[in-house]
Amino acid sequence: MPRGDLLGSLEYIVLLALVRLGPGAYGMTVRRQIEARTGRNISIGAVYSTLERLEAKGYVTSSTGAPTAARGGRAKRIFQIDAAGERALRTSQEAIRKMTHGLKRRWGTV
Amino acid sequence: MPRGDLLGSLEYIVLLALVRLGPGAYGMTVRRQIEARTGRNISIGAVYSTLERLEAKGYVTSSTGAPTAARGGRAKRIFQIDAAGERALRTSQEAIRKMTHGLKRRWGTV
DNA sequence: TTATTTGTTCTGCATAGTAGAACAAATCCG
DNA sequence: CGGATTTGTTCTACTATGCAGAACAAATAA
Numbered sequence: 001m002p003r004g005d006l007l008g009s010l011e012y013i014v015l016l017a018l019v020r021l022g023p024g025a026y027g028m029t030v031r032r033q034i035e036a037r038t039g040r041n042i043s044i045g046a047v048y049s050t051l052e053r054l055e056a057k058g059y060v061t062s063s064t065g066a067p068t069a070a071r072g073g074r075a076k077r078i079f080q081i082d083a084a085g086e087r088a089l090r091t092s093q094e095a096i097r098k099m100t101h102g103l104k105r106r107w108g109t110v
Numbered sequence: 111m112p113r114g115d116l117l118g119s120l121e122y123i124v125l126l127a128l129v130r131l132g133p134g135a136y137g138m139t140v141r142r143q144i145e146a147r148t149g150r151n152i153s154i155g156a157v158y159s160t161l162e163r164l165e166a167k168g169y170v171t172s173s174t175g176a177p178t179a180a181r182g183g184r185a186k187r188i189f190q191i192d193a194a195g196e197r198a199l200r201t202s203q204e205a206i207r208k209m210t211h212g213l214k215r216r217w218g219t220v
Numbered sequence: 221t222t223a224t225t226t227g228t229t230c231t232g233c234a235t236a237g238t239a240g241a242a243c244a245a246a247t248c249c250g
Numbered sequence: 251c252g253g254a255t256t257t258g259t260t261c262t263a264c265t266a267t268g269c270a271g272a273a274c275a276a277a278t279a280a
Contacts, residue, residue: 044228073227183257
């Protein structure tokens with residue numbers, strides 16, 4: 001693993017999306033969440049490959065949910081952030097905070 | 111270019127380091143600044159390649175400074191963030207803020 | 221029984237991150 | 251002077267991340 005435990009930029013926001021969405025999050029909703037919040041248009045392939053990498057690192061767990069009765073509603077792959085993922089998120093946030101701290105006047109929040 | 115204009119995670123903190131350091135920043139001080147602030151130990155090669163990429167994108171400008179009279183003090187390559195870089199920084203910060211907004215209670219600042 | 225919809229996986233490539241050795245230029249000091 | 255030392259940058263080689271879009275799968279509608 002490259003940098004100790006720092007998240008890539010997409011990994012970071014995908015993890016945040018999972019936190020926002022809470023239980024029942026899956027690929028499509030993660031994508032929509034990110035687009036809705038940031039306006040950033042991201043391909044579904046990018047979302048999944050990130051989620052998969054996150055899972056490989058043990059930051060996220062996936063499980064198959066039951067299909068809904070909606071038209072085309074096939075079984076979903078549910079993703080959920082776990083303890084290590086929350087830790088990684090906090091670590092990244094801390095690093096940013098430390099780099100930003102004191103720049104408030106000039107740079108606003110975060 | 112992949113994502114619209116979002117910075118990579120290292121690009122982000124290197125840019126922040128430049129803001130912190132202000133005029134006269136150069137490779138070695140950028141590295142030290144990051145290490146001092148975040149505790150993250152980063153190789154000098156990583157710093158330079160990031161700075162170079164940032165320069166290629168027009169986010170940063172470099173120029174050769176005069177050598178100091180200190181032992182081994184050779185001419186430095188001075189780096190300075192410029193307008194486009196500040197914009198990119200703000201855009202990334204905004205994206206993070208939007209993803210984090212409302213999670214305060216659970217996730218603290220940032 | 222095929223058209224449509226929702227959702228995931230696969231493929232292939234572009235960009236970013238990383239370490240460390242090599243190299244360069246200056247000063248120190250015998 | 252000229253080698254040792256110090257500060258600083260560049261080069262090399264590779265791994266990890268980010269990204270898009272096509273292919274594929276499974277469900278319902280009609």
